[in-house]
Amino acid sequence: MKPKVAVFDFTGCEGCELNKLNFEDELLALLEHIDIVEWREAMDDKSDHYTIAIVEGSISTPDCVERIHDIRNRSEILIALGACAVQGGMNAMKNQYPLEQVREEVYGCHKDLFPTLPALPLSRYVRVDYEVRGCPMTKNEFLKILTSILMGKKPIKPTHAVCVECKLNENECVYDKGMVCLGPITRGGCDSLCTNFGQYCTGCRGLVDEPDVEAMLAILNRHGLSIVEAKKRLELFNYENQAL
Amino acid sequence: MKQIFPLTFMTHNDIPHWISHLQKIENVIAPHKNGINSFSFGKVSDPKCVILNYDRTLSSIKKYFLPPKETLFSFSTDGKETTSSKVEPINAIFLGVHNYDLEAVFRLDHNFLSGHAESQYLTRRQGALFIGVSYTPDEWHFSNSVLKDGEPNHSGGFDLFLHEIEDGYLLETLTESGQNLMKGFPLPEFDGDIPKQQSFNAHIDGGFEKVTDVFSRAWDSPVWESYAEKCVGCGTCNLVCPTCFCFNVEDEVDLDLKTGNRIRTQDGCMLRSFSEVAGGEIFRNQKAARMRHRLYRKFKYISQETGESWCVGCGRCSAYCTAGISIVDIVNDLIHDSNREIGA
């Protein structure tokens, strides 16, 4: 029997899922090996048990908490998909304000109808087996993880910084173009997509393991950002990272 | 030194015509502009885009013999079939190479020839002709501190060498292959001497002799930690180094799950994961230990066998370090630190 795969979304822009619908050729090839049993964005079917649950978005309401526990209980393998699911994403920036204030701002006089919680990565509530990082999620990483699981192998998690891929691609360093870049401390695996196209790295894939935040702040500072500005830059996708 | 072949003279205007002439013989690989302030070696399509007056290229010509990423072989996942990737000799003329980058190629030749000879590198390495060019050292170059013949106008090992002078280049012919490249492109002879070498701005105090001495007792120096503090561990210094050759190997399985490729990618000892072994243990987890290892690889481990520096003084790791760390500063601090100790 083919593994049963389900796709779920929580708090996020659903860009990761849509991104996934954008690679039809690869999806068709994958469908040879899996059965997609649940996917709100693409189909109506439901199932009770999943071999692989692919979960997008952060956890930000009491309802989310209940649902994610339920999904975890019914899944053998859980994959967090995209920056919101893995790191809390941009949503987590709301966590720096009092929750009441955030509710008021967004829902105004209807705020009582919408209970809210700090936006957190899935891993703060349930065990996450694998991570597909990026905003939107990195397609190649997604395919590599899925093929590894289907082969019964442990996927290799990239641990190097974006700088490595930037050098392998022989890009001119963003700093030498007069911009600042979060590549030195951001987890690679994206094949330095943004810097390949002349952009700087915003850090969407989160920080490397054991990041040296002090050294990174010093680099940003040396290139003209105040320490406060530098911290803000790092927080964009890493607000919930304990290293910051 | 007595010239075997006469020196000739080429104007700036001659250069594109000459490159076109070379292209008729073989592919020409030369420096081009890359981005706003940087340069890269690439195959020449328009000779006018070649830049001979450059400080350094992001990657060295190493990338043609040891690609940053390559498929070693393809396989079927049932284990029954493997197909080696086709590797061909480079057969190209490398134009506009700085002295230190050719020295680095000779270092790699040694690495890939000794022990278990590495056929992919050695195959690609065949059919390469080298045309050097002199350069003006910037704040980062320090080749004469580490190489026996590190002067920017040192032409040894090249087939042809261009010495920049005010209104053009002096062309020095060094080998018969070099002479053959000039057949059909006559140039006027130059009656005079090769211009004097340009001086360096960065120096290792005491040169390579002192380095060898200091690296025999630099292991416990506090200098490592003082630089590691600033280092963010990005690995840039490894990846841009013309003599770094470490790699990682990974299997990528195709979506049909039936076939796949074994991929080799350049790796670096400054990366935390580099020393990760089965079970998740990272045996060189401190940045100071990693930095020490990188420099010991450049100045001691291989050097004590060969008598030569494995750092060629190109200055890439300093110029491109995201944290602004200079290898010359590290080595000079090690020297001063050890002098202090001896003095005490």
Ligand code: SF4
């Ligand atoms: S160690 Fe640094 S200066 Fe020496 S060859 Fe490597 S990149 Fe160049």
Ligand code: SF4
């Ligand atoms: S380039 Fe600089 S910051 Fe990056 S690993 Fe090397 S020494 Fe550290």
